[in-house]
Amino acid sequence: MKYHYMSFALVITSILMIACGEADKRATKTSENIKVFVGVRIIDGTGKSSIEDGILIIRAGRISQVGMQSNIEIPEGAEIIDLKSMTLMPGIINTHGHVGNTLGLESGHYSEENILDHLNLYARYGVTTVVSLGGDGKEAAILRDQQDTTTLDRARIYIAGAVVTGDSPEEAINVVNDNVALGVDIIKIRVDDNLGTTEKMSEEIYQSVIAKAHELGLPLASHLYYLEDAKSLLQAGSDLIAHSVRDQLVDSALIALFKAKNVCYCPTLTREVSTFVYEDTPEFFDDPFFLREADPQVIEQLKDPERQQRVKESQSAQTYKLALETAKQNLKILADAGIQIAFGTDSGPPARFQGYFEHLEMELMAEAGLNPMQIIVSATGDAANCMGFKDLGTLEVGKWADFIVLKKNPLDDIKNSRSIESVWIAGNRISR
């Protein structure tokens, strides 16, 4: 009797399972949400030449097929988006930004609301991922943990927590431990004397911080300025050089170290620009692409003649203006030497405009002598590779469908990165 009861229960369960299975399949089919982008030039972010008349298919937020339209069949029931004469490229990855702290021209406004405002702003400019290299709190860690979803509609964020400082290895390691408790993705240190005005973190301290980070399985990014520090930091095991070398031209010893340690270089040229450009009214204050998001009050404050005079008279501003030229030359030398360039801007602090500065950075990289394809790869595939993002950065099967549709071809002129028609994150169109 018991046996019969069991079989009956089994049959009922099986019928239920089959019924549910069918329902599940139907549910998957609709939630798969297939979108097909046709007739479009595709730059995939790997450095391979672009595909003309391409097709890109996304299912459930990820790329399921990509290639020449003549080779790929359009699935039944898919939503078709015709992008004739447009260009599709991966979303920009900023490997050095700052998120959530600035409001207008003031810092100290860290909140979940402000983080989200910044991530939405980045997204509207086609920056689909930002690594916030310092100043991050638990609000950002929570948002980071929520972003692996097909409904995402803002830029992705990764965090460094507090920039590690300390007067002894023990003090600095306490900050590392706090960051680990927060759940950071990377550790950031600052090795700089601010043009000789402050004390620099000692070699002893950063060596122990780097060793601790590695013991905990975390990569470490270094803020720096001087060539000699770049060498010592690479020797000590730094995993990312997070600014340009700006005191002098780089040499073959540094190139050899970058290669031996397999480390990426993040130029942040617009950081330099932001230190001196407000001595006058910058040219970009007339750019509609800047003005569409800029706060008129902030523009007025930056145009204040007294403020401009102060910048003009600032010795550090004038030093950084010269440093920008050194930084550009160093970028060209290192890119030519085959060092991977991790696109980054240091945008986010006051007057370093998130979203717009990423496009300005690309223009400066072109002025430094990089070609459009090199710049795009740096801002997409290489940026992801440098940060270890396996699901991001290129338009290849299996990756998240984070991309930008451009009206003009950025391979003709990198300034065409500003001709944004639409931005997509996890296959969702961002409202702009």
Ligand SMILES: [Zn+2]
């Ligand atoms: Zn920074």
